[in-house]
Amino acid sequence: MCLAAGVDFIDLDECARRGVVVANSGSVFSADVADHAVGLLIDVLRRVSAAERFVRRGLWPVQGGHPLGSKIGGRRVGIIGLGNIGSQIAKRLQALGCIVCYNSRTPKDSVPYRYFTNVHDLAVESDVLVVACALNKATRHIVGKDVLEALGKDGVVVNIGRGANVDQAELVRALKEGRIAGAGLDVFENEPGAPGELFCMDNVVMTPHVAVFTAESMSDLRDHVVANLEAFFSGQPLLTPVLPHSPVN
């Protein structure tokens, strides 16, 4: 039983060889992760955490106004990975007036969003990139130097996938040099901990890999694990099986 949505740390081929079936958490966490992604996006564009620090430091009476943020409606958001989580992010962002586009391994039928065959082209046409894909060989550092350059100096990156989906060193460099406008990050290479160079930046919001961790999702997960175990031990198909070559990998 994998208690995560991602299975990047499980050797699926070896499990298959030994006849060990693998189940993941399916879409139990999807709403919470989507909510967190949207919360990070709003925070970065509207400078919520930065404004909070401003107030708590007692600067409002002293300095008056706080720097303006950016309007969310009309912003083009490129979602990398339109699985359970990506689709829920898309639905929420549409309600905020964003224009949603996406990249995934294959285009999805019957979604109203524009598809791009690669992340670079998606980045060219996006103001915000949201990383919502699994981590595997093909998606390691899928957001790297050329994608960041394509996103541009007014662009924002939101990562609720895995730290290694983004070339972190390049991202930090781009933020330091003002080559992108901001980032909302829940995941990092080499957790726990985030790059210290980001700690003084007001255009970055960092959370400690919390996107799935609500009381409700933990309770839903317990129910889901029990249901998978009951299915397995009664000879029924798993609710959320993971195969070595399935789309989630």
Place this chain on the structure above:
Amino acid sequence: MESLGVLLLYPVNAYLEQELDRRCRLYRFWESPREEFLRAHAGAVRAVVGNANYGADAALIDALPALEIVASFSVGIDRVDLAKCRERGIRVTNTPDVLTDDVADLAVGLAIAVLRRIPQADRYVRAGLWKSRGDYTLTTRFSGKRVGIIGLGRIGQAVARRVEAFDCPVNYHQRTEQKSVYPNYTYYPTVVELASNSDVLVVACPLNASTRHIVSREVMETLGPKGVLINVGRGPHVDEPEMVAALADGRLGGAGLDVFEDEPNVPEALLGMDNVVLVPHVGSGTYETRKAMADLVLGNLEAHVLSKPLLTPVV
């Protein structure tokens, strides 16, 4: 409108100030002591431009004999003495619609920030505690929570449409039910009943005599230890000392606040709390929206000078 004498009450926006200076005869109220200014220029002021915190009250209106129009750089005009304006035949305009989306986005952003503790988690990372102390605490899901909206006007409706995408049931209270317009939203005839049936309570109504302290101690206690209050209206909508006490001893779960009773002053006790998110009246605070608001103020003044219908009149 070069001959229009405009009194700007506060440096609310650089672009607006620049345009007023370029196109009108601009007086800046903060540049000299009030009495000295009025003695020198009162007779020349035909227009006043204020905002959410600085308005044309009765005393100021009385001191400006030539005043024809008050154009507020805000949608809420609780700081303008409307009765006095009506009495004197002074027109009043505000900036509705252009800021609706920004305020609604912030309301949703604050709700997620409070329930998911985003600014607090960010502080945790910046303080190095993720490395030294380990994982952050569990937070509370936002999706599916019952959202109660006080005032289903432009902003309230925009909040409702957004939270529907998070599968949140929408409840509301206002003076009248509008069942045919909002068949999917549940109306409650009192704010206490609204609070009793909601997990997140959003203030989105105008401030006037009947809505002052509409969020009372009773409302907050009914919202309860797991309830979250989001105020993107005006500080005086909420009984602030009662709110601070309720948050401190857990009778109210949390709050996301963009407005306060005595801005820019925030109650000291809130600054030390972890179950609140506090921002400095940034509801309309984006480059795009502030420019649109400024253009609306300028457009209203121009229409007035040309004797054309005002764009967004209140009086």
